Amino acid sequence: MSLLRILLVLVALASGADAAERNVLLIISDDQGRDLGAYRSEVRTPNIDALAKRGTLFTEAFATVSSCSPSRSVIYSGLYSHSNGMYGLAHDVHNAHYLPWVKTLPQLLKASGYATALVGKKHILPDAALPFDTELAPEQPGNRDVAFMASEMQRFLATTGDKPFFVIVGFSDPHRAPQNFGNTQAWPQVPRTTYDAAKIRLPAHLPDLPDVRKDVAEYYESVSRLDAGIGLLLAAIKNAGHEETTLVIYLSDNGRPFPGAKTTLYDEGIRLPLVVSSPTQGKRGVRNEAMVSWIDIAPTILEWTHAPASTGYSLPGRSLLPILDQVRPPGWDRIFASHGFHEINQYYPMRAIRTREYKYIVNLANALPFPIAGDIASSPSWRAIRAQANPRLGEIPLQTFLQRPVEELYDVTQDPHETRNLAKDAAYQTTLASLRAELEKFRRDTRDPWLGEASVFEHAQH
Numbered sequence: 001m002s003l004l005r006i007l008l009v010l011v012a013l014a015s016g017a018d019a020a021e022r023n024v025l026l027i028i029s030d031d032q033g034r035d036l037g038a039y040r041s042e043v044r045t046p047n048i049d050a051l052a053k054r055g056t057l058f059t060e061a062f063a064t065v066s067s068c069s070p071s072r073s074v075i076y077s078g079l080y081s082h083s084n085g086m087y088g089l090a091h092d093v094h095n096a097h098y099l100p101w102v103k104t105l106p107q108l109l110k111a112s113g114y115a116t117a118l119v120g121k122k123h124i125l126p127d128a129a130l131p132f133d134t135e136l137a138p139e140q141p142g143n144r145d146v147a148f149m150a151s152e153m154q155r156f157l158a159t160t161g162d163k164p165f166f167v168i169v170g171f172s173d174p175h176r177a178p179q180n181f182g183n184t185q186a187w188p189q190v191p192r193t194t195y196d197a198a199k200i201r202l203p204a205h206l207p208d209l210p211d212v213r214k215d216v217a218e219y220y221e222s223v224s225r226l227d228a229g230i231g232l233l234l235a236a237i238k239n240a241g242h243e244e245t246t247l248v249i250y251l252s253d254n255g256r257p258f259p260g261a262k263t264t265l266y267d268e269g270i271r272l273p274l275v276v277s278s279p280t281q282g283k284r285g286v287r288n289e290a291m292v293s294w295i296d297i298a299p300t301i302l303e304w305t306h307a308p309a310s311t312g313y314s315l316p317g318r319s320l321l322p323i324l325d326q327v328r329p330p331g332w333d334r335i336f337a338s339h340g341f342h343e344i345n346q347y348y349p350m351r352a353i354r355t356r357e358y359k360y361i362v363n364l365a366n367a368l369p370f371p372i373a374g375d376i377a378s379s380p381s382w383r384a385i386r387a388q389a390n391p392r393l394g395e396i397p398l399q400t401f402l403q404r405p406v407e408e409l410y411d412v413t414q415d416p417h418e419t420r421n422l423a424k425d426a427a428y429q430t431t432l433a434s435l436r437a438e439l440e441k442f443r444r445d446t447r448d449p450w451l452g453e454a455s456v457f458e459h460a461q462h
Contacts, residue, residue: 022305023246024305025246026166028252028253031255031256032226033256042201047234048230053284055278056275056276056288057275057285058290060356061274062271062294063252063293064293064337069086069088069123069124069125070088070341072170074086075294076124080316080336082448082450085098085102090125091123098126098129102129106118106166107130108302108307111307112306112308114165115133115159115160116166117133117134117165117167119136119156120149120169120170122170123170136155144187145188146226146228147190149229150235157236157237157240166305173226173229174222175222176376180218189228193225203256203258203268204394204395205258207393207394209384209385211380212381216381245279247276247278247279249275249300250273250275254269254272255272257379259381263342263373267359270337278324280321286325288323288327290326290328291332292332292335295316296317296319297317336352336354338351347368347371348368348371352439358410359409362439363404363408366406370404396419410422
């Protein structure tokens with residue numbers, strides 16, 4: 001892009017440019033924890049780290065649910081999964097769907113004149129709720145061939161003409177594959193980054209076992225391949241002349257595909273990476289400590305694009321654009337989380353509130369054992385853990401993880417790995433009562449059908 005063009009774009013953006021100058025690239029990784037160099041991890045992610053230096057890295061970012069389809073449903077709709085109907089996975093027999101009245105980003109932006117595309121993973125039903133102009137790079141094998149995915153996006157950009165674009169790129173990395181996270185072959189244009197299983201630092205929620213180490217090393221390799229793919233996407237945006245007009249958002253749908261993370265509402269399941277890079281932000285390389293969640297992604301994109309949110313209902317989240325330049329903006333100090341199902345036979349409804357000091361979880365069907373996702377249950381890590389005489393997940397006995405009380409309360413400042421449940425501690429009863437009341441209000445405000453009272457179906461009629 002010429003210097004004159006850049007100056008014209010910046011002037012237009014500063015004065016409230018129309019949608020023609022406001023493109024969106026939303027990048028979603030699959031089952032990735034905070035394993036980035038930018039978060040001081042040993043995993044090598046130079047491209048995402050560079051994006052963070054050009055934008056804002058959120059250090060306290062949270063999914064509202066640690067399961068793929070429900071989490072994506074929140075990102076695309078701006079509604080919690082217990083409100084939008086995507087209670088569990090969409091694919092195969094699990095068959096969860098949005099409720100018919102829910103409006104999504106592809107619908108709203110398409111109605112506002114955007115060219116829309118999905119590259120890679122979709123994992124949402126019904127298809128009518130995500131009416132992309134085009135869907136590229138099918139999930140197998142396209143999502144592992146990250147160079148192919150970037151080339152497909154580049155091909156789409158060449159067709160948009162004068163229209164602004166909204167592109168979602170849904171990687172499969174670093175989700176588990178039948179063989180070692182997709183690491184069984186070399187991929188074109190992607191240098192292979194491997195990790196020594198004996199030398200890596202294990203996440204605190206996993207025991208130090210040889211098979212667990214090998215499994216985590218394979219996962220780290222998949223994260224580095226994802227990073228290479230993101231580098232190719234960003235290069236395609238730049239080469240097409242859109243770098244100065246494109247809002248880039250990168251995040252993960254849920255935590256690592258290991259026991260103690262994915263499908264839980266513990267921080268390893270929902271505290272995730274988030275980078276937002278806006279052409280209009282005044283400061284670059286910001287480490288923002290606001291507590292934000294995926295409920296805020298849709299409002300951010302709608303504000304950037306000036307697309308009217310003609311949904312007939314209010315979104316509970318807030319745009320992140322006004323706080324991109326700030327380190328610790330006031331009023332961003334708690335998030336909520338909600339889980340129903342993962343797979344259809346894995347019913348385990350939970351609700352949670354997380355503040356800067358505490359995490360409170362209510363397990364609505366605690367008489368049931370906590371279910372283990374199918375991909376985790378078949379993993380080398382799970383088999384190695386179960387084979388131990390006294391199996392543990394980090395500091396927690398496995399049995400404690402599997403059979404939970406109704407309420408859990410953790411002081412996350414003193415106990416960041418959530419190992420000491422304080423719910424019955426006399427010294428914390430005032431805190432427990434306060435968080436219990438806040439969570440109850442949240443559930444009523446969002447018409448949680450698990451309350452058995454005001455329902456989302458009533459909400460749809462108003």
